[in-house]
Amino acid sequence: MLSILSAIVVLGILIFVHELGHFIFAKLFRVGVEKFSLGFGPKLLGKQIGETEYLISAFPLGGYVKMVGEGADSELSEEEKARSFAEKHPLQRIAIVAAGPSFNLLFAWFVFIVVFMVGVPSATTKIGEVVKDKPAARAGIAAGDVITSVNGKNVTRWEEMAAQIAASKGASLVIEIKRGDAVKTFRLMPETRTGKNLFGETxxxxxxxxxxSSETVIDRFGPGEAFVKGSAQAWNVVKLTALSLVKIVERAVPLDTIGGPIMIAKMAGQQAEAGGVSFLAFMALLSVNLGVLNLLPIPILDGGHLVFYLWELVFRRPVSPRAREIAQQIGLALLIGLMVLAFYNDIARYIVGQG
Structure with a gap:
């Protein structure tokens, strides 16, 4: 139940943020908005405020903003044309469409800043275990020691220590540790380990x-430092998300790693149990994914619409209705295929137990 509730909260917030971007920029350019819906399909709840009907619909895996002139079956009046999305300059349509994924990316950036202000858990440099017959054990380092510097650079967090060892590129290391009240220095030669990265590459x-060790501390940062760290984290997640998509296309990352709603629900529940900071970080990560995926140049997605409007901007004429229809059919087929794959992977992973 926690997983389902957590997923509804996460997806609801992210969909709202996405559609809010479209809505605000539509209003900014004086485009009429007929409907603002969280979810697709049959209406569950709705309220008319001014010209806009605000809805909660049955299927929560998305949402939409229906603007004047979209899918109109009849001729528009002159007043309606003035407020029609289709009649706006291509640059304005580009801004309205790009606002959705942009709001998701901005939201993730803001959340990462908040996370660093609230506090993130970090492992200290206290050693929990020394692996037998490895460089540290041969040098005399023991469990319970606290590493204080690597090659003369002070370290207080495990991540900092690991970064210094990685930066050595296998060269000799001078490691200073604290053991009780004593300070000891060791010189050792690291060994090379071969493994797999996030993308399965060697x-x-x-x-x-x-x-x-299991010893952790909570690191909290002031607004300025949280801004810097949150910005860096957001950018790193954007790069990692984009690189992941490239690796999937290259088949470096197997297709069975793609997850769907069940995977999101499971992860949302796990992060909610881990605490508020973990839940916020997960929501920011998912927001980046939603923003980047929607910018892909696939018809039906925001990125596909942006391609159409950029074409119109450059060549001074819209894409022909027939070409647009074919492109959208291809895009729909790709999207349905991706959704089927994600559901299949979820079922295999969590229900059948093959994953």
């Missing part, structure tokens, strides 16, 4: 054979 890295 990578090598220098290691010394130590495992972090």
């Amino acid at each position: 990578v090598t890295s220098p290691v010394i054979g130590v495992v972090a």
Whole structure:
């Protein structure tokens, strides 16, 4: 139940943010908005405020903003044409369409800043285990030692220590530790470990054979530093998301890693149980994914519409209705195929238990 509720909260917020971007920019350019819906399909709840009907619909895996002139079956009056999305300059239509995914990216950026202000858990440099017959064990480093510097650079967090070892590129290391009240210095040569990265590619890295203890601290940052760290984190997640898509196309990342609603629900529940900060970070991560995916140049998605309007802007004429119809049919087929794959992977992973 927690997983379902958490997923509804996450998806509801992210869909609202996305559609709010379209809505605000439509209003900014004086485009009439007939409907603002969270979800697709049959209406569950609705309220008319001014010209706009605000809806909660049955299927929560998306939403839409219906603007004047979209899918009109009859001729528009002159007044309606003035407020029609289709009659606006291509640059204004581009701004309205791009606002949805842009709001998702901006929202993720804001949430990451908040996360760093609230506080993130970080592992200290206290060693929980020293692997037998590895460089650290041979040098005399022991479980319970606290690493204080690597090659003369002070470290207080495990991530900092690991980064210094990686930066050595396998060269000799001078490691200073604190053992009780004593300070000891060790010189050792890391060994190379071969493993897999996030994309399943083989990578090598220098290691010394130590495992972090369970000791953590909460790092909180002021607004300025949180802004810098949150901005860096948001940008890193955007790059990682884009790179993941490239790796999927290259088949470096297997298709069975793609997840759907069940996977989102499971992860949302796990992050909610882990605490508010984990839940916020997960929501920001999902918001980046939603923003980047919607910018892909696939008809039906926002990115596909942007391609149409850029074509019109450059060549001074709209894409022909027939070409647009064919492109949208292809886009719909791709989207349905992706959804079927995601559902199949979810069923295999969580229900059949093959994943």
